[in-house]
């Protein structure tokens with residue numbers, strides 16, 4: 716999508732007018748220091764910084780519990796938040812106004828299903844959370860692990876929930892896809908989710924410490940947390956798309972290609988290349 720359609724309105728133009736060369740140079744340093752942004756072309760980098768700048772000015776970043784939130788944290792969060800919507804624009808996240816920044820992991824009262832498949836209502840320790848029609852919560856301690864090609868990214872994960880919620884207000888693994896992609900998605904996504912659940916339960920039921928267990932866990936290319944429900948599967952797939960795309964492509968190639976068309980990006984070409992060891996390859 717062309718630049719003018721993403722930044723067309725007057726408010727955006729005014730925001731961007733304040734993004735002067737000195738500030739751009741500062742943002743460029745942060746961008747260069749985040750490995751998952753490696754390999755973006757000049758145009759993509761400048762669009763990413765502009766989107767990040769607008770994100771930072773659209774949202775309130777509220778430190779809670781004495782979180783020591785710095786300018787660098789804010790810039791890094793904004794750059795990583797801008798990455799999934801680089802070609803869609805910030806509006807793809809729907810309406811939300813605030814990010815609550817915690818110093819460490821925090822406890823939240825919620826309904827969840829544990830590793831054994833048992834349902835709980837109660838307090839759970841979380842590194843991040845995205846509320847429907849509400850803020851995004853992030854912990855600074857976990858932010859430190861984000862930004863690498865390691866399959867983990869707290870910011871992208873939570874913003875993926877917003878991308879999901881922007882379609883009808885609920886997180887259900889069905890984002891606002893263009894019509895031509897919907898039939899393929901409605902077939903591929905449930906299939907991949909069912910496969911993820913099967914693989915996770917196979918890994919969990921293998922005797923702990925056995926070679927079968929090791930093989931089952933080592934060939935889980937996508938975060939096992941994704942087996943929890945469709946919304947989490949969507950979020951870990953987006954997270955993997957940008958931080959371990961080769962693994963996502965290996966696990967769920969159709970889903971990878973649908974995401975690639977939806978988001979207008981192909982991070983596999985930028986990612987450090989690796990091959991699964993032959994004896995680990997499930998196929």
Ligand SMILES: [Zn+2]
Nearest residue numbers: 872876947950
């Ligand atoms: Zn999540």
